[in-house]
Amino acid sequence: MLEETLQPQADQDQETKTWDAAVVGAGYVGLPLAHTLAAAGRSVLLIEVSADLVAALNRGESHITDIPSAELAPLVHEGRIRATTEYNELRNADAILVALPTPLSKQREPDLSILIDAVEQIGARLRTGHLVILESTTYPRTTREVVLPILERTGLKAGRDFHLAFSPERVDPGNETWTTKNVPKVVGGITPACTERAAQLYDGAVDAVHRVSTPEAAELTKLLENIFRSVNIALVNELAQLCERMNIDVWEVIEAAATKPFGFMSFQPGPGLGGHCIPIDPFYLTWKAREYDFYTEFIELAGKVNENMPYYCRSLISQALNHGRQRSLSGSKVLVLGVAYKSDIGDTRESPALKLIELLRAAGAELAYHDPFVPALADHGLESVELDPGAYDCVVIVTAHSQIDYADLVDKAHVVVDLRNATGADGRRNDKVWTL
Numbered sequence: 001m002l003e004e005t006l007q008p009q010a011d012q013d014q015e016t017k018t019w020d021a022a023v024v025g026a027g028y029v030g031l032p033l034a035h036t037l038a039a040a041g042r043s044v045l046l047i048e049v050s051a052d053l054v055a056a057l058n059r060g061e062s063h064i065t066d067i068p069s070a071e072l073a074p075l076v077h078e079g080r081i082r083a084t085t086e087y088n089e090l091r092n093a094d095a096i097l098v099a100l101p102t103p104l105s106k107q108r109e110p111d112l113s114i115l116i117d118a119v120e121q122i123g124a125r126l127r128t129g130h131l132v133i134l135e136s137t138t139y140p141r142t143t144r145e146v147v148l149p150i151l152e153r154t155g156l157k158a159g160r161d162f163h164l165a166f167s168p169e170r171v172d173p174g175n176e177t178w179t180t181k182n183v184p185k186v187v188g189g190i191t192p193a194c195t196e197r198a199a200q201l202y203d204g205a206v207d208a209v210h211r212v213s214t215p216e217a218a219e220l221t222k223l224l225e226n227i228f229r230s231v232n233i234a235l236v237n238e239l240a241q242l243c244e245r246m247n248i249d250v251w252e253v254i255e256a257a258a259t260k261p262f263g264f265m266s267f268q269p270g271p272g273l274g275g276h277c278i279p280i281d282p283f284y285l286t287w288k289a290r291e292y293d294f295y296t297e298f299i300e301l302a303g304k305v306n307e308n309m310p311y312y313c314r315s316l317i318s319q320a321l322n323h324g325r326q327r328s329l330s331g332s333k334v335l336v337l338g339v340a341y342k343s344d345i346g347d348t349r350e351s352p353a354l355k356l357i358e359l360l361r362a363a364g365a366e367l368a369y370h371d372p373f374v375p376a377l378a379d380h381g382l383e384s385v386e387l388d389p390g391a392y393d394c395v396v397i398v399t400a401h402s403q404i405d406y407a408d409l410v411d412k413a414h415v416v417v418d419l420r421n422a423t424g425a426d427g428r429r430n431d432k433v434w435t436l
Protein backbone atom coordinates (compact mmCIF):
# COMPACT_ATOMS: atom_id res chain seq x y z
CA MET A 1 0.00 0.00 0.00
CA LEU A 2 2.84 2.33 0.94
CA GLU A 3 4.49 1.55 -2.41
CA GLU A 4 1.25 2.26 -4.24
CA THR A 5 0.95 5.74 -2.74
CA LEU A 6 4.65 6.55 -3.11
CA GLN A 7 4.99 5.48 -6.76
CA PRO A 8 2.57 8.02 -8.31
CA GLN A 9 4.25 10.75 -6.28
CA ALA A 10 7.64 9.69 -7.67
CA ASP A 11 6.23 9.72 -11.20
CA GLN A 12 4.76 13.16 -10.60
CA ASP A 13 8.17 14.43 -9.43
CA GLN A 14 9.74 13.04 -12.57
CA GLU A 15 7.16 14.71 -14.77
CA THR A 16 7.65 18.13 -13.19
CA LYS A 17 11.43 17.98 -12.90
CA THR A 18 13.18 20.37 -15.27
CA TRP A 19 16.12 19.32 -17.42
CA ASP A 20 18.97 21.31 -18.95
CA ALA A 21 18.72 19.18 -22.07
CA ALA A 22 16.71 16.38 -23.63
CA VAL A 23 18.52 14.12 -26.09
CA VAL A 24 16.20 12.37 -28.53
CA GLY A 25 17.62 8.94 -29.51
CA ALA A 26 19.85 7.03 -27.08
CA GLY A 27 22.14 5.33 -29.61
CA TYR A 28 25.82 5.55 -30.57
CA VAL A 29 25.53 9.34 -30.73
CA GLY A 30 22.80 10.18 -28.21
CA LEU A 31 24.13 8.27 -25.21
CA PRO A 32 27.73 9.60 -25.37
CA LEU A 33 26.29 13.09 -25.89
CA ALA A 34 24.02 12.77 -22.85
CA HIS A 35 26.92 11.37 -20.84
CA THR A 36 29.23 14.26 -21.84
CA LEU A 37 26.66 16.88 -20.88
CA ALA A 38 25.78 15.15 -17.60
CA ALA A 39 29.44 14.66 -16.68
CA ALA A 40 29.79 18.46 -17.02
CA GLY A 41 27.01 18.98 -14.48
CA ARG A 42 23.98 19.33 -16.79
CA SER A 43 20.82 17.34 -16.15
CA VAL A 44 19.83 15.30 -19.20
CA LEU A 45 16.67 13.49 -20.20
CA LEU A 46 16.96 10.80 -22.88
CA ILE A 47 13.88 10.34 -25.07
CA GLU A 48 14.08 6.90 -26.62
CA VAL A 49 11.52 4.86 -28.53
CA SER A 50 12.71 1.46 -27.25
CA ALA A 51 11.08 0.73 -23.87
CA ASP A 52 13.60 -2.05 -23.14
CA LEU A 53 16.49 0.32 -23.71
CA VAL A 54 14.86 2.96 -21.50
CA ALA A 55 14.47 0.42 -18.68
CA ALA A 56 18.10 -0.70 -19.01
CA LEU A 57 19.41 2.89 -19.05
CA ASN A 58 17.39 3.75 -15.95
CA ARG A 59 19.05 0.79 -14.21
CA GLY A 60 22.38 2.38 -15.17
CA GLU A 61 23.13 -0.26 -17.82
CA SER A 62 24.81 0.97 -20.97
CA HIS A 63 24.58 -0.71 -24.40
CA ILE A 64 27.36 1.45 -25.89
CA THR A 65 30.89 0.16 -25.28
CA ASP A 66 32.36 3.69 -25.14
CA ILE A 67 30.16 4.52 -22.14
CA PRO A 68 30.70 1.72 -19.63
CA SER A 69 27.85 1.07 -17.19
CA ALA A 70 30.26 1.95 -14.37
CA GLU A 71 30.36 5.51 -15.73
CA LEU A 72 26.68 5.76 -16.59
CA ALA A 73 25.22 4.31 -13.39
CA PRO A 74 26.41 7.04 -10.95
CA LEU A 75 24.95 9.76 -13.21
CA VAL A 76 21.64 7.87 -13.36
CA HIS A 77 21.57 7.32 -9.60
CA GLU A 78 22.36 10.99 -8.91
CA GLY A 79 19.38 11.92 -11.13
CA ARG A 80 21.54 13.67 -13.73
CA ILE A 81 20.49 11.27 -16.52
CA ARG A 82 17.11 9.66 -16.92
CA ALA A 83 15.52 7.94 -19.91
CA THR A 84 11.89 7.93 -20.97
CA THR A 85 9.70 6.94 -23.92
CA GLU A 86 7.44 9.91 -23.18
CA TYR A 87 7.79 12.86 -25.56
CA ASN A 88 5.56 14.99 -23.29
CA GLU A 89 8.49 15.32 -20.89
CA LEU A 90 10.28 17.44 -23.51
CA ARG A 91 8.29 20.38 -22.22
CA ASN A 92 10.43 20.37 -19.08
CA ALA A 93 13.75 20.55 -20.96
CA ASP A 94 15.48 23.81 -21.89
CA ALA A 95 17.25 22.32 -24.90
CA ILE A 96 16.29 19.48 -27.26
CA LEU A 97 19.08 17.69 -29.11
CA VAL A 98 18.09 15.32 -31.89
CA ALA A 99 20.37 12.30 -32.45
CA LEU A 100 18.20 10.05 -34.60
CA PRO A 101 19.09 7.75 -37.51
CA THR A 102 19.21 9.25 -41.01
CA PRO A 103 19.47 6.19 -43.29
CA LEU A 104 19.21 5.78 -47.05
CA SER A 105 16.15 4.25 -48.68
CA LYS A 106 16.46 1.11 -50.83
CA GLN A 107 16.91 3.43 -53.81
CA ARG A 108 19.83 5.05 -51.92
CA GLU A 109 18.00 8.32 -51.33
CA PRO A 110 17.88 10.17 -47.98
CA ASP A 111 15.21 8.75 -45.69
CA LEU A 112 14.31 11.45 -43.18
CA SER A 113 11.09 9.79 -42.02
CA ILE A 114 12.33 9.04 -38.47
CA LEU A 115 13.65 12.57 -38.14
CA ILE A 116 10.49 14.20 -39.50
CA ASP A 117 8.22 12.16 -37.18
CA ALA A 118 10.32 13.18 -34.20
CA VAL A 119 10.38 16.86 -35.19
CA GLU A 120 6.57 16.74 -35.45
CA GLN A 121 6.52 15.42 -31.88
CA ILE A 122 8.88 18.17 -30.77
CA GLY A 123 6.82 20.81 -32.60
CA ALA A 124 3.71 19.70 -30.73
CA ARG A 125 5.51 20.49 -27.46
CA LEU A 126 7.60 23.50 -28.51
CA ARG A 127 7.45 26.51 -26.21
CA THR A 128 9.00 29.95 -26.00
CA GLY A 129 12.62 29.74 -24.91
CA HIS A 130 13.31 26.26 -26.26
CA LEU A 131 16.62 25.54 -27.99
CA VAL A 132 16.48 22.79 -30.65
CA ILE A 133 19.69 21.36 -32.11
CA LEU A 134 19.86 18.78 -34.87
CA GLU A 135 22.87 16.45 -34.47
CA SER A 136 21.98 13.78 -37.06
CA THR A 137 24.08 13.72 -40.21
CA THR A 138 22.13 15.06 -43.18
CA TYR A 139 22.31 17.09 -46.41
CA PRO A 140 22.76 20.89 -46.36
CA ARG A 141 19.52 22.84 -45.87
CA THR A 142 17.75 20.09 -43.87
CA THR A 143 17.62 22.27 -40.75
CA ARG A 144 16.22 25.23 -42.71
CA GLU A 145 13.98 23.44 -45.22
CA VAL A 146 12.73 20.44 -43.22
CA VAL A 147 13.02 21.14 -39.48
CA LEU A 148 12.34 24.89 -39.35
CA PRO A 149 8.95 24.87 -41.18
CA ILE A 150 7.62 22.11 -38.91
CA LEU A 151 8.66 23.99 -35.78
CA GLU A 152 7.39 27.37 -37.06
CA ARG A 153 3.97 25.85 -37.82
CA THR A 154 3.39 26.42 -34.12
CA GLY A 155 3.36 30.18 -34.73
CA LEU A 156 6.64 30.53 -32.81
CA LYS A 157 9.55 32.08 -34.73
CA ALA A 158 13.13 30.83 -34.74
CA GLY A 159 15.62 33.38 -33.44
CA ARG A 160 12.85 35.26 -31.65
CA ASP A 161 10.71 32.78 -29.70
CA PHE A 162 12.92 29.69 -29.87
CA HIS A 163 16.40 28.88 -31.12
CA LEU A 164 17.36 26.36 -33.81
CA ALA A 165 20.81 25.18 -34.83
CA PHE A 166 22.67 22.32 -36.48
CA SER A 167 25.70 20.77 -34.79
CA PRO A 168 27.10 17.59 -36.34
CA GLU A 169 28.11 14.73 -34.12
CA ARG A 170 31.64 13.57 -34.94
CA VAL A 171 31.97 10.65 -32.51
CA ASP A 172 34.06 7.69 -33.64
CA PRO A 173 32.78 4.61 -31.74
CA GLY A 174 35.60 2.62 -30.18
CA ASN A 175 38.09 5.52 -30.39
CA GLU A 176 39.49 6.00 -26.90
CA THR A 177 41.59 9.04 -27.82
CA TRP A 178 38.95 11.18 -29.48
CA THR A 179 35.61 11.32 -27.70
CA THR A 180 32.49 13.47 -27.75
CA LYS A 181 34.16 15.65 -25.12
CA ASN A 182 37.47 16.44 -26.79
CA VAL A 183 36.44 16.61 -30.46
CA PRO A 184 35.55 20.26 -31.20
CA LYS A 185 31.84 20.90 -31.73
CA VAL A 186 30.87 22.77 -34.91
CA VAL A 187 27.74 24.88 -34.46
CA GLY A 188 25.68 26.85 -36.98
CA GLY A 189 22.36 28.47 -36.09
CA ILE A 190 19.46 29.85 -38.12
CA THR A 191 20.36 33.28 -36.65
CA PRO A 192 23.51 34.48 -34.84
CA ALA A 193 21.54 34.33 -31.59
CA CYS A 194 20.68 30.68 -32.30
CA THR A 195 24.38 29.90 -32.83
CA GLU A 196 25.30 31.60 -29.56
CA ARG A 197 22.60 29.86 -27.57
CA ALA A 198 23.65 26.45 -28.94
CA ALA A 199 27.33 27.19 -28.31
CA GLN A 200 26.52 28.08 -24.69
CA LEU A 201 24.95 24.67 -24.15
CA TYR A 202 28.13 22.88 -25.22
CA ASP A 203 30.51 25.37 -23.58
CA GLY A 204 32.25 23.72 -20.67
CA ALA A 205 30.90 20.29 -21.60
CA VAL A 206 33.07 19.88 -24.71
CA ASP A 207 36.63 21.19 -24.96
CA ALA A 208 36.06 23.55 -27.91
CA VAL A 209 33.15 24.99 -29.86
CA HIS A 210 33.68 26.21 -33.44
CA ARG A 211 30.98 28.58 -34.70
CA VAL A 212 30.01 28.78 -38.37
CA SER A 213 27.67 31.31 -39.95
CA THR A 214 24.81 29.03 -41.01
CA PRO A 215 23.33 25.58 -40.38
CA GLU A 216 24.20 24.75 -44.01
CA ALA A 217 27.91 25.28 -43.33
CA ALA A 218 27.69 22.98 -40.29
CA GLU A 219 25.72 20.34 -42.23
CA LEU A 220 28.22 20.33 -45.10
CA THR A 221 31.20 20.26 -42.72
CA LYS A 222 30.15 16.83 -41.50
CA LEU A 223 29.58 15.55 -45.03
CA LEU A 224 32.95 16.87 -46.20
CA GLU A 225 34.67 14.95 -43.38
CA ASN A 226 33.02 11.68 -44.38
CA ILE A 227 33.38 12.22 -48.14
CA PHE A 228 37.08 12.92 -47.59
CA ARG A 229 37.43 9.48 -46.03
CA SER A 230 35.32 7.72 -48.65
CA VAL A 231 37.27 9.22 -51.57
CA ASN A 232 40.68 8.50 -50.04
CA ILE A 233 39.74 4.93 -49.15
CA ALA A 234 38.55 4.42 -52.74
CA LEU A 235 41.89 5.72 -53.99
CA VAL A 236 43.89 3.14 -52.03
CA ASN A 237 41.38 0.41 -52.86
CA GLU A 238 41.97 1.08 -56.54
CA LEU A 239 45.72 1.19 -55.99
CA ALA A 240 45.58 -2.16 -54.16
CA GLN A 241 44.00 -3.76 -57.23
CA LEU A 242 46.65 -2.31 -59.53
CA CYS A 243 49.40 -3.42 -57.14
CA GLU A 244 48.11 -6.98 -57.27
CA ARG A 245 48.49 -7.00 -61.06
CA MET A 246 51.91 -5.38 -60.92
CA ASN A 247 53.09 -7.59 -58.05
CA ILE A 248 53.84 -4.62 -55.78
CA ASP A 249 53.09 -4.75 -52.05
CA VAL A 250 50.52 -1.96 -51.54
CA TRP A 251 50.96 -2.04 -47.75
CA GLU A 252 54.69 -1.49 -48.06
CA VAL A 253 54.03 1.47 -50.38
CA ILE A 254 51.53 3.04 -47.98
CA GLU A 255 53.85 2.54 -45.02
CA ALA A 256 56.68 4.16 -46.96
CA ALA A 257 54.53 7.11 -48.12
CA ALA A 258 53.39 7.65 -44.54
CA THR A 259 56.98 8.44 -43.53
CA LYS A 260 56.59 11.79 -45.32
CA PRO A 261 56.05 14.25 -42.49
CA PHE A 262 53.79 16.59 -44.48
CA GLY A 263 51.28 16.52 -47.31
CA PHE A 264 50.31 12.85 -47.03
CA MET A 265 47.68 11.17 -44.90
CA SER A 266 47.57 7.40 -44.68
CA PHE A 267 44.45 5.45 -45.69
CA GLN A 268 44.27 1.68 -45.97
CA PRO A 269 42.60 -0.59 -48.47
CA GLY A 270 40.02 -3.05 -47.23
CA PRO A 271 37.02 -5.22 -48.09
CA GLY A 272 34.68 -2.21 -48.45
CA LEU A 273 33.14 0.57 -46.40
CA GLY A 274 31.19 -0.11 -43.23
CA GLY A 275 29.31 1.57 -40.42
CA HIS A 276 26.49 4.03 -40.25
CA CYS A 277 28.37 6.97 -41.77
CA ILE A 278 30.85 6.61 -44.59
CA PRO A 279 28.88 4.26 -46.87
CA ILE A 280 25.75 6.41 -46.45
CA ASP A 281 26.41 10.09 -45.79
CA PRO A 282 28.14 11.00 -49.08
CA PHE A 283 24.98 10.02 -50.96
CA TYR A 284 22.98 12.55 -48.97
CA LEU A 285 25.00 15.23 -50.74
CA THR A 286 24.81 13.52 -54.15
CA TRP A 287 21.03 13.52 -53.86
CA LYS A 288 20.77 17.15 -52.82
CA ALA A 289 23.29 18.31 -55.45
CA ARG A 290 20.99 17.00 -58.22
CA GLU A 291 18.46 19.66 -57.23
CA TYR A 292 21.12 22.19 -58.27
CA ASP A 293 21.89 20.44 -61.62
CA PHE A 294 25.18 19.28 -60.16
CA TYR A 295 26.75 15.82 -60.27
CA THR A 296 29.14 14.94 -57.46
CA GLU A 297 31.38 12.74 -59.56
CA PHE A 298 34.12 12.15 -56.98
CA ILE A 299 31.51 10.77 -54.57
CA GLU A 300 29.93 8.52 -57.20
CA LEU A 301 33.28 7.19 -58.38
CA ALA A 302 34.44 6.51 -54.81
CA GLY A 303 31.15 4.72 -54.13
CA LYS A 304 31.62 2.57 -57.23
CA VAL A 305 35.19 1.55 -56.32
CA ASN A 306 34.36 0.90 -52.67
CA GLU A 307 31.17 -1.04 -53.40
CA ASN A 308 33.09 -3.31 -55.77
CA MET A 309 35.59 -4.33 -53.06
CA PRO A 310 33.63 -7.30 -51.62
CA TYR A 311 33.39 -8.71 -55.18
CA TYR A 312 37.11 -8.21 -55.70
CA CYS A 313 37.81 -9.89 -52.35
CA ARG A 314 35.65 -12.86 -53.32
CA SER A 315 37.81 -13.42 -56.40
CA LEU A 316 40.95 -13.07 -54.25
CA ILE A 317 39.61 -15.79 -51.91
CA SER A 318 38.80 -17.97 -54.89
CA GLN A 319 42.36 -17.58 -56.25
CA ALA A 320 43.84 -18.29 -52.81
CA LEU A 321 41.84 -21.53 -52.59
CA ASN A 322 42.82 -22.55 -56.14
CA HIS A 323 46.52 -22.02 -55.64
CA GLY A 324 46.91 -22.67 -51.95
CA ARG A 325 44.56 -25.62 -51.55
CA GLN A 326 43.79 -26.77 -55.10
CA ARG A 327 40.11 -26.35 -54.36
CA SER A 328 37.27 -24.31 -55.78
CA LEU A 329 35.32 -21.86 -53.67
CA SER A 330 32.25 -24.01 -54.12
CA GLY A 331 32.31 -26.70 -51.44
CA SER A 332 35.26 -25.22 -49.52
CA LYS A 333 35.02 -24.57 -45.81
CA VAL A 334 35.63 -20.86 -45.23
CA LEU A 335 35.90 -19.07 -41.90
CA VAL A 336 35.25 -15.33 -41.90
CA LEU A 337 37.21 -13.80 -39.04
CA GLY A 338 35.64 -10.55 -37.81
CA VAL A 339 32.21 -9.38 -38.95
CA ALA A 340 31.94 -6.02 -37.15
CA TYR A 341 32.48 -3.06 -39.46
CA LYS A 342 35.70 -2.16 -37.68
CA SER A 343 38.08 -3.53 -35.07
CA ASP A 344 37.27 -3.94 -31.42
CA ILE A 345 33.59 -3.04 -31.56
CA GLY A 346 30.44 -5.15 -32.04
CA ASP A 347 28.62 -2.91 -34.54
CA THR A 348 27.82 -4.76 -37.79
CA ARG A 349 25.83 -1.99 -39.50
CA GLU A 350 26.70 -1.87 -43.22
CA SER A 351 29.67 -4.13 -42.46
CA PRO A 352 31.41 -5.32 -45.66
CA ALA A 353 31.68 -8.74 -43.96
CA LEU A 354 27.94 -9.19 -44.42
CA LYS A 355 28.17 -8.61 -48.17
CA LEU A 356 31.17 -10.92 -48.40
CA ILE A 357 29.32 -13.64 -46.46
CA GLU A 358 26.42 -13.40 -48.94
CA LEU A 359 28.77 -13.57 -51.91
CA LEU A 360 30.74 -16.53 -50.55
CA ARG A 361 27.58 -18.43 -49.73
CA ALA A 362 26.13 -17.72 -53.17
CA ALA A 363 29.35 -19.14 -54.64
CA GLY A 364 28.74 -22.38 -52.72
CA ALA A 365 31.25 -21.98 -49.86
CA GLU A 366 30.46 -23.72 -46.59
CA LEU A 367 30.63 -20.70 -44.35
CA ALA A 368 31.21 -19.99 -40.66
CA TYR A 369 32.37 -16.91 -38.79
CA HIS A 370 34.20 -16.02 -35.62
CA ASP A 371 33.90 -12.63 -33.92
CA PRO A 372 34.48 -12.14 -30.18
CA PHE A 373 32.26 -9.01 -30.26
CA VAL A 374 29.35 -10.40 -32.31
CA PRO A 375 27.85 -13.59 -30.85
CA ALA A 376 25.25 -14.02 -33.62
CA LEU A 377 24.21 -12.74 -37.05
CA ALA A 378 20.50 -13.43 -36.79
CA ASP A 379 19.67 -12.22 -40.33
CA HIS A 380 22.20 -14.68 -41.75
CA GLY A 381 21.24 -17.56 -39.42
CA LEU A 382 24.82 -17.76 -38.12
CA GLU A 383 26.41 -17.88 -34.68
CA SER A 384 30.04 -17.14 -33.94
CA VAL A 385 32.02 -20.41 -33.79
CA GLU A 386 35.20 -21.32 -31.88
CA LEU A 387 38.37 -20.09 -33.53
CA ASP A 388 39.83 -23.33 -34.91
CA PRO A 389 41.77 -22.18 -38.01
CA GLY A 390 42.92 -25.68 -39.03
CA ALA A 391 39.32 -26.84 -39.46
CA TYR A 392 38.81 -24.65 -42.56
CA ASP A 393 40.20 -24.60 -46.09
CA CYS A 394 40.60 -20.88 -45.78
CA VAL A 395 40.40 -18.21 -43.05
CA VAL A 396 39.50 -14.74 -44.30
CA ILE A 397 40.46 -11.85 -42.01
CA VAL A 398 37.76 -9.28 -42.68
CA THR A 399 37.96 -7.28 -39.44
CA ALA A 400 41.17 -7.23 -37.44
CA HIS A 401 40.15 -7.36 -33.77
CA SER A 402 43.23 -6.72 -31.65
CA GLN A 403 42.71 -9.64 -29.24
CA ILE A 404 43.36 -12.28 -31.95
CA ASP A 405 46.80 -13.89 -32.10
CA TYR A 406 47.43 -13.60 -35.84
CA ALA A 407 50.82 -15.34 -35.86
CA ASP A 408 49.24 -18.37 -34.19
CA LEU A 409 46.33 -18.20 -36.65
CA VAL A 410 48.70 -18.28 -39.65
CA ASP A 411 50.55 -21.19 -38.08
CA LYS A 412 47.41 -23.28 -37.72
CA ALA A 413 45.48 -22.31 -40.87
CA HIS A 414 45.83 -23.94 -44.31
CA VAL A 415 45.25 -20.72 -46.26
CA VAL A 416 44.74 -17.17 -44.93
CA VAL A 417 43.30 -14.28 -46.90
CA ASP A 418 44.19 -11.14 -45.00
CA LEU A 419 42.10 -8.17 -46.11
CA ARG A 420 43.39 -5.87 -43.32
CA ASN A 421 47.13 -6.42 -43.13
CA ALA A 422 46.48 -7.95 -39.68
CA THR A 423 49.30 -10.44 -40.20
CA GLY A 424 51.71 -7.61 -41.05
CA ALA A 425 54.97 -7.89 -42.97
CA ASP A 426 55.50 -11.47 -41.73
CA GLY A 427 52.14 -12.49 -43.16
CA ARG A 428 52.91 -10.81 -46.48
CA ARG A 429 56.09 -12.87 -46.76
CA ASN A 430 54.32 -16.14 -45.89
CA ASP A 431 53.18 -18.34 -48.82
CA LYS A 432 50.06 -19.34 -46.95
CA VAL A 433 48.87 -15.74 -46.67
CA TRP A 434 47.14 -13.82 -49.45
CA THR A 435 46.73 -10.11 -48.94
CA LEU A 436 44.93 -7.27 -50.66
Ligand SMILES: NC(=O)c1ccc[n+]([C@@H]2O[C@H](COP(=O)([O-])OP(=O)(O)OC[C@H]3O[C@@H](n4cnc5c(N)ncnc54)[C@H](O)[C@@H]3O)[C@@H](O)[C@H]2O)c1
Nearest residue numbers: 025026027028029047048049099100101102136137169171
Ligand atom coordinates in the same frame (compact mmCIF):
# COMPACT_ATOMS: atom_id res chain seq x y z
N1 LIG B 1 27.27 6.00 -35.09
C1 LIG B 1 28.19 6.89 -35.43
O1 LIG B 1 29.38 6.60 -35.40
C2 LIG B 1 27.81 8.30 -35.83
C3 LIG B 1 28.79 9.29 -35.81
C4 LIG B 1 28.46 10.58 -36.14
C5 LIG B 1 27.16 10.86 -36.57
N2 LIG B 1 26.21 9.88 -36.63
C6 LIG B 1 24.87 10.25 -37.04
O2 LIG B 1 24.09 10.43 -35.86
C7 LIG B 1 22.73 10.02 -36.10
C8 LIG B 1 22.33 8.96 -35.09
O3 LIG B 1 23.11 7.81 -35.33
P1 LIG B 1 23.35 6.68 -34.24
O4 LIG B 1 24.50 5.88 -34.73
O5 LIG B 1 23.40 7.25 -32.87
O6 LIG B 1 22.00 5.83 -34.40
P2 LIG B 1 21.52 4.65 -33.44
O7 LIG B 1 20.69 3.76 -34.30
O8 LIG B 1 22.68 4.08 -32.69
O9 LIG B 1 20.61 5.36 -32.37
C9 LIG B 1 19.39 5.93 -32.64
C10 LIG B 1 18.46 5.67 -31.46
O10 LIG B 1 17.25 6.37 -31.71
C11 LIG B 1 16.17 5.54 -31.31
N3 LIG B 1 14.97 6.01 -32.01
C12 LIG B 1 14.56 5.69 -33.25
N4 LIG B 1 13.44 6.38 -33.57
C13 LIG B 1 13.15 7.15 -32.49
C14 LIG B 1 12.14 8.09 -32.19
N5 LIG B 1 11.20 8.39 -33.09
N6 LIG B 1 12.15 8.70 -30.99
C15 LIG B 1 13.12 8.41 -30.09
N7 LIG B 1 14.10 7.53 -30.30
C16 LIG B 1 14.12 6.91 -31.49
C17 LIG B 1 16.62 4.15 -31.65
O11 LIG B 1 15.89 3.18 -30.90
C18 LIG B 1 18.10 4.20 -31.28
O12 LIG B 1 18.31 3.84 -29.94
C19 LIG B 1 22.69 9.58 -37.56
O13 LIG B 1 22.33 10.67 -38.36
C20 LIG B 1 24.13 9.21 -37.85
O14 LIG B 1 24.43 9.31 -39.23
C21 LIG B 1 26.52 8.60 -36.23
